[in-house]
Amino acid sequence: MTTFEQSFEEFSSRYLTDGAEPEFRRKVACLARLAEVSRDQNLLVDDHIEQFVYICDGSTKLVAHASHSRDQIVAFHFAGDVVSIPARLHHSYSICALRDATLLSFPGERFLDIARENAGVIGRLFAASSTSLLRCREKTVTLGRKSASERIASFLLAMAERIGTPVERGISLDLPMSRRDIADSLGLTIETVSRQLTLLREQSLIETVGRSGILLLDPNRLEDCAGYLSAAA
Amino acid sequence: MTTFEQSFEEFSSRYLTDGAEPEFRRKVACLARLAEVSRDQNLLVDDHIEQFVYICDGSTKLVAHASHSRDQIVAFHFAGDVVSIPARLHHSYSICALRDATLLSFPGERFLDIARENAGVIGRLFAASSTSLLRCREKTVTLGRKSASERIASFLLAMAERIGTPVERGISLDLPMSRRDIADSLGLTIETVSRQLTLLREQSLIETVGRSGILLLDPNRLEDCAGYLSAAA
DNA sequence: CGTGGAGTTGAGGTGGGTCAACTCGAGTGG
């Protein structure tokens, strides 16, 4: 069990430094709500307004819901990240835990009103937003123009960058998300994801260990499969 | 012809208010570079670093280039918008004018270093980034999970919101982008775009006038075709 | 009025979806 104080202190040290006046921190703390969310559970928040969520621990997916119960995973997030959950509009968004997660949530407008008082704080939120935007744009390219095999290769490389650990034989991944999550993130079906992983295994580009382990044996060759733009202008 | 002073003044009034000390504005002005970009031309900037671009006039597309000269349009932007162009990474990004455009560009890091001095200014950039992020997320859903007809409907409605003008018979659009641009934005081919527009015409949902005019005859019914989530939770 | 690129329409092919059967492995309880 995590206490509110621990979690808020952690958030504070990452995002509120130099807005350090006690009064400022107290105002932010008043808005924060701690939630322990277990595997596969949604974070319950008011979806009429935008929310900000700090991931103290665990890993999450940001899911957009379209008609006919089609889900699209918009982003994965890990400990230390700040995510914004858009207010319900054409689609409805929710944060769902991939593995048990500890989250701090903030109501959007009220949080921003305070954050805007301090240039350092709003600057750090801007940086987080920029990172999310960059990842989302890269995903747009992947979803709009790439084949199934390129999507899988891009996905594995992106995860390697974020949660991979280098080992002797390559890069080791312990994926918190299921095949369904991967499919919902890449705009594919679980069957296609499975088939593409099999192909990569047959090419000796990866090894799979159990359900969540993947070993990237040759990241460089995998990049050639990802549809990235090569060095030319 | 537009003068630098005019353009910068316009940008300033939208994004630099309350960072109004002359010294601050002068520092920002030093970084700004005015560019007149004609139809179908790229804005030429150093793609090794992130750039920010203010659209004084005209309309633009942000294009990502993947391997095998596949292009994905990541976003369209219109007068008054601020866009960030990511530094070249896995893909290369560029801003291209749909119609003759007047742009102010700023080198990313140096611009942000100054913007961060003023909470109001960086806050306004945060808001612009948030809007871009929201649009990009919605596009992710469209590209990941929607059929060709839903993509077209979503596109038309999104454009109606941004550049549509209400008329007696519905909403009138004067699209600055070609069928190819629409296709590259929606992850389709020009042929598919054309066929879907024909279908909508046959259903009396739209009328097309010339190459760039589209009249949305029944926006409500079009929303039903867009794959949006209906009112239920 | 003529020209050429943009847009449309048609015919046929294919990558990935769908449906169904099967296998595996992580967790449970004996």
Place this chain on the structure above:
DNA sequence: CCACTCGAGTTGACCCACCTCAACTCCACG
């Protein structure tokens, strides 16, 4: 510690939405 179980993952056969290629038409220019 092992057998059982059930959902997750894999594999196969078939199908369809969209892509590809090609011919044609139509604006928007000069």
